[in-house]
Amino acid sequence: MTTTDSATINELAIDVDRINKHFGDKHVVRDLSLQVRRGEIFGFMGPNGSGKTTTIRMMCGLLTPDSGRGSCLGFDIIKQSDQIKRRVGYMTQRFSYWDDLSIRENLDFVARVYEMDKRKEAVERALHNLGLASRAKQLAGALSGGWKQRLALAACMLHQPQLLLLDEPTAGVDPTARRDFWEELHLLAAQGISVLVSTHYMDEAERCHKLAYLAYGQLLVQGTAVEIVAAQALSTWAIYGNNLVALSQQLRGQPGVDQTVAFGTALHVCGKDAAQLEQTLRQTTEGQQLRMEAIDTSLEDVFIYLMNRSKDNFEGQA
Numbered sequence: 211m212t213t214t215d216s217a218t219i220n221e222l223a224i225d226v227d228r229i230n231k232h233f234g235d236k237h238v239v240r241d242l243s244l245q246v247r248r249g250e251i252f253g254f255m256g257p258n259g260s261g262k263t264t265t266i267r268m269m270c271g272l273l274t275p276d277s278g279r280g281s282c283l284g285f286d287i288i289k290q291s292d293q294i295k296r297r298v299g300y301m302t303q304r305f306s307y308w309d310d311l312s313i314r315e316n317l318d319f320v321a322r323v324y325e326m327d328k329r330k331e332a333v334e335r336a337l338h339n340l341g342l343a344s345r346a347k348q349l350a351g352a353l354s355g356g357w358k359q360r361l362a363l364a365a366c367m368l369h370q371p372q373l374l375l376l377d378e379p380t381a382g383v384d385p386t387a388r389r390d391f392w393e394e395l396h397l398l399a400a401q402g403i404s405v406l407v408s409t410h411y412m413d414e415a416e417r418c419h420k421l422a423y424l425a426y427g428q429l430l431v432q433g434t435a436v437e438i439v440a441a442q443a444l445s446t447w448a449i450y451g452n453n454l455v456a457l458s459q460q461l462r463g464q465p466g467v468d469q470t471v472a473f474g475t476a477l478h479v480c481g482k483d484a485a486q487l488e489q490t491l492r493q494t495t496e497g498q499q500l501r502m503e504a505i506d507t508s509l510e511d512v513f514i515y516l517m518n519r520s521k522d523n524f525e526g527q528a
């Protein structure tokens with residue numbers, strides 16, 4: 211092994227190879243291979259039931275794969291899951307806290323439940339690291355959604371995990387609080403903590419260092435947002451004007467048109483065959499009062515494309 215190889219491997223927080231999971235006769239995760247670096251925020255996107263949570267849990271030793279192998283934080287995901295669990299912080303969607311206890315008291319309660327050493331120190335450190343120190347005496351019940359999420363994050367950071375699992379952490383939280391929450395995640399990542407996060411929010415996906423898109427248990431794409439958009443090589447046009455719904459219906463199924471999606475006042479039309487798409491658009495819109503421009507394909511265009519394609523590919527298998 212070369213020095214570069216070992217340096218790269220040392221940087222990996224997670225490295226799984228062809229892991230599979232069935233629940234009954236349902237093949238929920240199929241031959242999934244993935245690597246996550248230390249200090250990386252890795253986002254999992256995909257429709258409901260596509261296997262995001264199952265994948266994340268297997269990658270961290272919380273669930274045993276039926277086959278495949280892998281390591282997490284340097285430990286074997288099958289044989290050393292106890293070692294991994296001690297180093298992982300898991301924030302579920304349903305974090306519960308005591309409304310009539312303060313932030314500090316809630317954290318102290320969690321620390322007691324886990325019989326943590328140096329409890330007081332752990333609570334003060336979590337308060338400080340998550341920007342909660344000035345609000346430590348506030349009752350949890352009186353906190354806004356965003357601060358409650360931050361309390362949940364502080365609770366799963368108490369034991370100083372090296373890896374965080376966040377399952378749709380900001381569902382139902384307003385955009386400003388979401389942004390603040392993500393600022394916190396980036397601060398933690400900058401300290402070397404790796405983060406696996408499942409989300410349905412496009413703004414969150416764009417804040418991840420890397421992304422994976424799953425459908426029916428299969429990893430369809432992975433990489434940075436830029437890499438994922440580039441890999442699909444879609445050509446996209448935005449069309450502005452009246453009667454865009456009718457235009458959308460007219461365009462569907464035409465040569466070169468793979469997808470039409472309404473985006474606010476614009477209709478986005480995408481296709482793999484750039485020349486054919488442009489020709490169809492020019493012919494169809496000729497003589498109409500419409501403005502049309504070629505635009506960069508967005509991550510959202512690509513995810514809609516992937517979702518529709520996966521529906522066609524896996525019809526009947528779900």
Ligand SMILES: Nc1ncnc2c1ncn2[C@@H]1O[C@H](COP(=O)(O)OP(=O)(O)OP(=O)(O)O)[C@@H](O)[C@H]1O
Nearest residue numbers: 233234238256257258259260261262263264265408
């Ligand atoms: N413990 C279980 N027993 C049986 N089936 C399960 C179990 N956990 C998950 N499943 C099934 O496995 C599939 C994948 O579920 P999973 O929760 O991993 O998907 P997901 O992508 O995280 O979904 P969502 O976006 O809705 O959270 C679903 O069909 C789900 O019903």
